[in-house]
Structures are given as C-alpha cells and as structure tokens.
Amino acid sequence: MVNKPVAEACLRNQQPIAEILQQYLGDQRCLLEIGSGTGQHAVYCAERLPQLQWQPTELAGNIAGIDLWRRDAGLDNILPPLILDLDQPWPQVAADNIFTANTVHFVSQASVDNLFAQAGQRLPVKGLLMIYGPFNQGHQYTSEGNRGLDQWLKTSVNPQAGIKDIGDITTLAAVNNLTLIARHTMPANNLMLVFRR
Structure with a gap:
C-alpha cells in the first residue's frame, strides 16, 4: 500500500508557480513536466489550467505516488505518469512546452546537459522550457x-548535484537553440527561468 506523498515545499510554492505558468501557457495545449516528484504540482496547476494536457514524468520509484495524486484529483487533463530518467532515452511523448521544478539542482551537470539537449530537439519553434529553482x-x-x-x-544527495549558475545555464540553452526570454523572482530565493526555442 502506497501512501500519497506530500512535499512541504510544494505547498509553499505551488501558487506562485501556477501564476507564472498561467501567464505563459493560458492558450497552450500540451505540457511535459520533468521530475514531477510527488505529483502535487501537476494536480494544483492542471486544475488551474484546464485547457492544458499535463504529462507528468518521474523516476520509476515515484510513479505510484504521482498516480495516487492524479487519481484522487479526478482531473481529465492529467495523463498517467511516465517513467523518465534524464540520463536514459526519453519516452516518445508530445512536448509543446516543458516545465520542471526543483530538479536542476538535484542532478549532475551531465543530466542538465541532457535536459537542454532533449528540449532543444523536441520543442517546436516558440515552444517554452520553464525551470523553477535556485x-x-x-x-x-x-x-x-x-x-x-x-x-x-x-554531501547527502549526490556529490555531482548542486545549484547551477544562471550564466552557465543561459550559455547551455543557446547551444541548444533556446533563448532566455524571462526570469521571474520567486519565493525563498528561487527563480523561474523561461526559455523559448
């Protein structure tokens, strides 16, 4: 029996994240979320963006928890979560826009490189990559x-993890045909970076 997971950080940041997503995705139809964690962001944001088809993804061990949130919410616009590892081949899935929260600092630079490479290849022209975190x-x-x-x-998660520099991220984006078009100051010393292909 899997208990529905709860991340306290999601409870604190879900409203400001949803408000930014609404600014950019109000007329969009499909969003791929990388690193959906507990699934709380998917439920909270999809409820406020009912026109948006939300595709959660995560490592295999977190899929069951996300599905509990999805099923309990009963929202038609959240798809069943898919397994996605940044360092493995991605599943074939539509990605008009990509969003990820609190993922980039938890993974290695190589994983971030893979994220941007895939976004640069998969996003359509004018598609957005939106990254929340420190x-x-x-x-x-x-x-x-x-x-x-x-x-x-x-020291506790991964020796190769850590907070990335915004200048390095912007340079990496440019290499992958992505341009930083906005940066939003968010609570608790976080940012929302918005890149356009």
Missing part, C-alpha cells in the same frame, strides 16, 4: 540558505 549568479550564492542547500545536496 540559481547562482556570477558563480556566487544569492543567499546563505542557498549555500546551505548546495552543501547538503553535495
């Missing part, structure tokens, strides 16, 4: 909280 600026932490988070990630 970023360094000028290779400096933007807060002591982010410094502590980075150290925790590297």
